[in-house]
Each structure stands twice: as structure tokens, then as C-alpha cells.
Amino acid sequence: MAENTPESAAASQDAAAPQDPQAAKNAQLLALLQRLFGADTFTDVEEPYGLLTVTTTRERIHEIIAGLQQDQELQMNFLTTMCGIHYPENEGKELGMIYHVHSLVNNLRLRLKIFFPIADPVVPTLTDLYATANWMEREAYDFYGIIFTGHPNLIRILNVEDMDYHPMRKEYALEDGTREDKTDLFFGR
Amino acid sequence: MAVNDTLEGTRKIVESAQEQQNLSNLVPTLNDFSQELTTLNLGPTHPATHGIFQNILQMDGERIISGVPTIGYIHRAFEKIAERRPFYQITPLTDRMNYCSSPINNMGWHMTVEKLLGVTVPKRAQYMRVIAMELARITDHLICNSILGVDTGAFTGFLYVFQEREKVYEIYEEICGARLTTNMGRVGGMERDFSDVAIQKLRDWLKTFPAVMKEFESMFNRNRIFMDRVVNVGPITAERALNYGFTGPNLRAAGVDYDVRAMNPYSSYEDFDFEIPIGTKGDTYDRFMVRNEEIWQSLRIINQALENLPEGPFHADAPHYYLPPKQAVYKNMEALIYHFKIIMGEIEAPVGEVYHSVEGGNGELGFYLVSDGGRTPYRLHFRRPCFIYYQAYPEMVVGSSLSDAIVTLSSMNVIAGELDA
Numbered sequence: 001m002a003e004n005t006p007e008s009a010a011a012s013q014d015a016a017a018p019q020d021p022q023a024a025k026n027a028q029l030l031a032l033l034q035r036l037f038g039a040d041t042f043t044d045v046e047e048p049y050g051l052l053t054v055t056t057t058r059e060r061i062h063e064i065i066a067g068l069q070q071d072q073e074l075q076m077n078f079l080t081t082m083c084g085i086h087y088p089e090n091e092g093k094e095l096g097m098i099y100h101v102h103s104l105v106n107n108l109r110l111r112l113k114i115f116f117p118i119a120d121p122v123v124p125t126l127t128d129l130y131a132t133a134n135w136m137e138r139e140a141y142d143f144y145g146i147i148f149t150g151h152p153n154l155i156r157i158l159n160v161e162d163m164d165y166h167p168m169r170k171e172y173a174l175e176d177g178t179r180e181d182k183t184d185l186f187f188g189r
Numbered sequence: 190m191a192v193n194d195t196l197e198g199t200r201k202i203v204e205s206a207q208e209q210q211n212l213s214n215l216v217p218t219l220n221d222f223s224q225e226l227t228t229l230n231l232g233p234t235h236p237a238t239h240g241i242f243q244n245i246l247q248m249d250g251e252r253i254i255s256g257v258p259t260i261g262y263i264h265r266a267f268e269k270i271a272e273r274r275p276f277y278q279i280t281p282l283t284d285r286m287n288y289c290s291s292p293i294n295n296m297g298w299h300m301t302v303e304k305l306l307g308v309t310v311p312k313r314a315q316y317m318r319v320i321a322m323e324l325a326r327i328t329d330h331l332i333c334n335s336i337l338g339v340d341t342g343a344f345t346g347f348l349y350v351f352q353e354r355e356k357v358y359e360i361y362e363e364i365c366g367a368r369l370t371t372n373m374g375r376v377g378g379m380e381r382d383f384s385d386v387a388i389q390k391l392r393d394w395l396k397t398f399p400a401v402m403k404e405f406e407s408m409f410n411r412n413r414i415f416m417d418r419v420v421n422v423g424p425i426t427a428e429r430a431l432n433y434g435f436t437g438p439n440l441r442a443a444g445v446d447y448d449v450r451a452m453n454p455y456s457s458y459e460d461f462d463f464e465i466p467i468g469t470k471g472d473t474y475d476r477f478m479v480r481n482e483e484i485w486q487s488l489r490i491i492n493q494a495l496e497n498l499p500e501g502p503f504h505a506d507a508p509h510y511y512l513p514p515k516q517a518v519y520k521n522m523e524a525l526i527y528h529f530k531i532i533m534g535e536i537e538a539p540v541g542e543v544y545h546s547v548e549g550g551n552g553e554l555g556f557y558l559v560s561d562g563g564r565t566p567y568r569l570h571f572r573r574p575c576f577i578y579y580q581a582y583p584e585m586v587v588g589s590s591l592s593d594a595i596v597t598l599s600s601m602n603v604i605a606g607e608l609d610a
Binding site: 043047048049051052075078080081083085095098104107109127130131132134136139143156157158159160167168174177 | 220233250260261264266268269270271273304373429431432434445447452453504541543544546555557559571572576577578579580581609610
């Protein structure tokens with residue numbers, strides 16, 4: 001695990017890339033992705049801790065994940081997980097969805113991200129590709145208020161139905177912000 | 190003759206009543222009876238659901254037409270709470286997820302943090318973790334399989350193996366002092382070395398347990414009654430299982446040999462010889478058999494790890510991250526300082542995002558951790574295998590009878606704490 005320190009990870013991306021089998025695999029995968037979906041589809045290409053991470057747009061995410069699933073060479077037919085994320089400071093890109101897909105045949109993992117404005121949190125559903133996306137999307141809707149167009153049953157899943165906010169968004173502090181006995185500068189965020 | 194007369198008599202009475210009061214809409218005919226469906230609430234709390242989840246079933250007689258699962262009864266906002274806690278204080282949240290195999294959850298979380306911080310764990314600690322994780326897998330599978338026995342009416346097998354789980358919990362107690370919600374790992378290794386008593390208890394258990402396991406298996410494997418209840422019950426094909434995101438024994442029972450331990454080895458799993466048992470039909474019987482076989486494989490791994498347990502330190506030399514043992518805190522100033530700093534969450538993590546997954550008792554248990562350089566995770570998402578595969582439950586039980594639905598649920602090993610998180 002020594003090569004996973006941030007410094008050496010950055011170094012391995014620059015100099016020692018050919019020696020590292022994971023980096024070579026990632027480079028191959030990225031080349032294939034760009035050939036399949038176009039070179040300018042993916043931005044912010046990174047490899048944090050060895051996992052290839054790319055950012056794309058919500059207009060193309062459904063097509064890309066469908067393509068990855070159907071591609072005979074890649075066979076990325078396993079949706080490991082997907083979850084929402086909230087960055088209140090990112091103007092116009094406050095909300096995000098993060099997808100992890102996995103090819104069980106080639107043992108390749110890929111992380112895809114999309115970001116979109118909180119005022120218009122609409123994303124295409126993946127339930128037509130993966131049955132497993134159903135509950136994960138309901139969870140993302142419940143926690144972040146992300147609306148998945150085409151979802152068959154987009155209702156809250158873990159929280160009570162009459163809740164009128166989406167609790168995982170950053171503006172909802174975990175504890176009452178007005179309490180003074182809990183103000184501890186050395187603790188938490 | 191007499192019956193016909195009575196029926197005839199009844200009909201006459203009804204007909205005359207209809208004529209008199211025009212009751213034709215109120216008196217049910219045979220046709221109406223056959224179309225009536227029952228809505229049955231299975232759960233939220235019912236002894237047979239093994240946890241708090243509700244299934245609203247539409248029943249045609251004894252046959253299930255459709256089912257709608259409702260979850261969230263014990264949702265505790267794990268992901269939200271984790272955003273306010275330093276890394277060590279998240280550990281107790283993880284072991285309350287799947288309380289049947291809490292060491293796996295703990296170690297999975299610690300490995301995720303280690304990956305983020307770039308801490309290398311010494312070989313001895315890795316082997317110790319393997320032992321703890323495999324013990325947890327055994328107890329998890331034992332509970333699942335023996336409860337399946339209880340659901341088919343065989344209480345004895347449950348008692349046999351519950352005693353063995355008790356012995357494993359005694360081993361945990363020797364290792365870390367706790368039994369159910371263990372907290373034996375630390376970021377960077379283990380909390381303390383295995384004591385001689387722990388090793389002795391482990392060796393004793395490894396000697397006696399196989400006989401009990403054989404007895405348990407001989408009670409069920411070819412049992413006519415048991416097989417009638419579970420063969421071809423609640424089946425799922427490999428294709429549907431993959432589409433539903435199944436992992437672990439539930440996926441392997443359908444015939445896909447995906448095991449995180451073999452595909453992406455962590456904590457030195459590449460050093461051990463073990464096989465991945467797979468089933469063919471993905472029915473309840475296959476799930477039962479796959480779990481039983483995995484118990485044997487786990488025993489193989491524990492034996493190898495114990496035989497080849499390397500000498501050396503049981504934790505990494507990473508004072509900034511490794512919580513020092515309590516004895517050292519009492520006697521050593523440096524340890525006290527680091528203890529304080531770590532507990533108060535003053536150690537900042539590097540910026541980055543990491544996904545790490547381990548093979549939990551139920552399947553791929555993944556942690557997706559986003560760190561913005563603060564003391565707590567910016568975002569922590571937990572890939573809970575139970576949450577992901579429980580949604581296939583209606584599809585698996587539609588068309589079967591209610592009693593089949595019970596054993597299917599029990600063989601899927603859905604843990605409510607992990608389902609709701």
C-alpha cells in the first residue's frame with residue numbers, strides 16, 4: 001500500500017506509469033473510452049488511489065453507461081454503486097452523481113461523475129439498464145432531491161414520506177447550530 | 190343426497206330473499222370468490238422476517254401475486270452522522286450495520302482510511318485481520334443457515350451452531366474485550382496482539398468445530414423435508430442477479446464466481462489457498478449449500494493464517510494515525526499526546542477520494558470516502574450489499590407460496606441494520 005500515498009501516487013502518474021500495472025490498465029481503459037465516446041466527452045480525468053475517474057455530463061451519462069454495459073470488449077456490466085454528492089460552493093454545479101461501474105470479466109473499475117445545478121436537479125434514470133439502480137436512485141432522491149426522469153417509482157425510501165426537505169444536503173447541519181454547549185472548536189466540522 | 194337437499198334449500202331461501210329485497214348485488218357468487226385477492230402485511234415486525242421490514246403482499250389464496258417491500262424502519266442516518274465524526278468515531282457506526290459480522294465492517298472501514306492516508310500495514314497485522322474477518326464470516330453464515338433451518342421447522346441445528354458462535358465470541362472477547370460490536374482493529378493494524386489465551390482458544394475451537402459443522406450439515410444437506418422446502422424455492426438466474434447487483438453468496442449461488450477476496454485481494458488474501466464455491470440454480474438450497482461450503486473454506490484460510498502467522502509488529506509505525514494501546518497511553522507521554530490528538534480529531538486527512546471494498550458476509554461491502562482535507566469525511570457512501578439485493582425479493586417470491594417467501598427471505602440473509610443504515 002506504500003505506493004498509495006498521495007505524493008507517490010502523483011509521482012507514479014508522471015514518471016513510473018509504465019511500470020505500474022494499474023496505471024497501464026487505466027491508460028488502456030481511458031483510450032478505449034475516448035475511442036468509444038469521443039475524446040472531448042470526458043473532463044477532469046484523474047486516478048485517485050488507482051481508480052480511473054472521469055467527469056462527463058448528464059446529457060451523455062445514460063448513453064455512456066449503456067455503451068459500457070453493451071460493449072463486447074469491456075463488458076462493464078456491473079453497477080457497483082451510485083450516490084449523490086453536494087458541493088454548495090460550486091456555482092451552477094452544486095449537486096453531483098457518482099457512479100461506480102465494474103467489469104467482472106476484465107476486473108476493471110471506473111468511476112463516472114456528473115455535476116448539475118441544484119435549481120435543476122434532473123438526471124436520466126438508469127433503471128432501464130440496471131434493476132439495481134431503482135433503489136439507489138430512490139436513495140439519492142431521498143437524500144439530495146435529485147430527480148431521475150423515467151424512474152418508475154421515485155418516492156422516498158429511507159426517510160418518512162411527509163419530510164419536506166432532503167437531509168443530506170450540506171445546508172442541513174447535523175445538530176442545532178444555535179446550541180452553545182456544543183460549540184467545540186476542536187471537534188468535527 | 191342430504192347435502193344437495195340442503196344446498197337446494199339454501200338457494201331457495203336466497204332466491205326468495207333476492208326477489209323480496211333485491212339483494213342480487215350483496216350475495217356473493219362463486220365467481221366473486223375466485224377473484225378476491227388478499228392484501229397481507231408481512232412485517233414490519235414478525236418473527237419470520239428476522240428484522241424490521243415490511244412486505245405488502247397481494248395474495249391469491251396461498252400464492253403471492255405481487256409484493257412491495259417497505260424499508261427504513263431503523264434508518265439512523267449513518268452517512269450524515271459520518272460527515273461530522275473523525276475517522277475513529279465512525280468505526281462504531283460500521284459495526285452496528287451488520288452485527289452478525291462486525292469485524293469485517295470494522296476492518297473494511299479501517300482499510301479504507303489506511304488507503305486514504307497511505308499507511309502500510311505490517312504482514313502480521315494483515316494475517317490477524319484475515320483471521321478475525323474469516324471468523325466473522327463463519328459466524329455470519331452459521332446464523333443465516335441455522336435460522337433457515339428454524340424457518341423450516343428444525344430448531345436443533347440452530348442450537349448446535351449457536352453454541353459454536355458463542356465460542357467464537359469468546360475468542361473475540363480474548364482478542365479485544367468485546368463480543369458483538371467488536372472494535373478490535375485500528376487504523377494501521379490491530380489494537381493489541383493476539384494473547385496466548387486467544388491463540389489457544391482459537392486452536393481449540395478449530396479442533397472441535399469441524400465435527401459440529403459436519404453434524405449440522407448431515408442434519409440438513411440430504412434431509413428430505415428440508416430439501417422439499419428449499420429446492421427450487423426463490424430462484425434467480427445469474428443474469429438477473431448481476432442486473433440486480435447481487436454479490437456474495439447470493440450471487441455465487443446463481444453461478445457467478447465473483448468474490449472480492451479473489452478478484453481484488455486485500456489484507457494478504459492473495460497468500461492463501463481457498464476455493465470459491467458456486468451454485469447452479471440460485472435457489473434457496475444453493476444459497477444454503479454455498480454458505481456451508483464457504484464456512485469450510487474460511488476454516489482453511491484461518492488454519493493457513495494461524496500456521497504462517499508472521500512475526501513482527503501488529504501495527505504500523507504511524508503515530509499520527511494509529512491510536513496507541515491503552516497501556517502505552519498510561520505510561521508514555523508521546524502515546525498520550527497522540528491519543529489525545531487522534532481522539533479529538535485533530536489529525537487532518539489528505540484531500541482525495543477512495544473506494545475500497547471487502548467481501549462481507551453478504552457480499553461486496555464498499556466504502557466510498559471523499560475527503561476535503563478536513564478532520565471528518567466530506568462524504569461517505571456505504572455500499573451495503575443488503576440494501577442492493579433486497580429489492581429483488583418481490584421478483585424472487587412472486588408465484589410462490591407464503592411459506593416459500595419466508596425461507597427465501599431467510600436464505601438471502603438480509604440484515605435490517607445494513608439495509609437501512
